[in-house]
Amino acid sequence: MEQVNPFKASPMREARAGLRDIAPAAIAAIPIGLLFGAVAVTKGLSPAEVALMSFLVFAGGAQFAAIESWVSPAPILALAFGTFLINVRHVLMGASLAPKIRLSRAEKFIAFFFMTDESWALSERRAIERPVTGIYWAAMAAILFTNWVVSTTLGAVLGSFLGDPARFGADFAFTALFIGLVAGFGRSRITLVTVGVSAAVAALVHHFIGAPWHVASGALAGIAAAYVTAGPEARA
């Protein structure tokens, strides 16, 4: 029964679905990218270095964390470790998504370079109803990647002309976007407990210990809470 696929995935429809689903995230990322570039040049990076970082690293959270504590000369090991702490979530995300995406193993090694919280979360949501195709993934990746490289570079070039992004609420777009994505996972008891525990632990750790430890500790606490909550009712 599982062999039958009721969804005839036409390439055009898959590409359009990818573009449609990623549009809100891409639009929300523009002010964040401009902000990143503008902050980065105030820390001494050149627009070329900003462009190169966005092109090669392509991870907003890790890039923001790096820029926030940027000194010259750059502390390579500290930056690499900070990047690892923020991005280690990708391991779990990739393991979860890998069997749900219709690509060969070699293709996945290329495709996963473009994995972001947004494209991954949207793919996980899509996987609940239908298979995730390579074209769907590629459409999202192309938009987000181009968008991120262009907006961060533009932010670096425009620099101080932008003014304070908090004035027009752009700094909150990332938070609002993530709340919207979390809502897509529903309101089951396990999900609510997970969200509550993860939020509380992350906020406390951020307050008393500091970034970037709140991401790993909050996420692990939420996952542990789900394990405990599922308890006896979860049958294999």
Place this chain on the structure above:
Amino acid sequence: MNLDTTTLLAILAMAAVTYVTRIAGLLVADRLALTGRAKAAFDAIPPAVLVAVIAPTALTTGWAEAIAAAITAVVAFRLPLLATVAVGVVAVVLLRGVL
């Protein structure tokens, strides 16, 4: 177009670490056959990670951000994603002006 050597090395290190985290899941996914509680824990990864990333901004920055986050969470179940983001951003701007 100027590239500092140390900066370039730092960027390359960040890029390498990030790529390894992105593909590491491919190397362990085949060995994960989860059931019961373990599956519930694994399924909880997406919301747990997303919430942990934003919790400090949403909860401990100030009342304007906390209330705006609550409003965003309520509308998130009723509106599409872009409208949810718009409501959140407008709410935080208005609340910052009032509080």
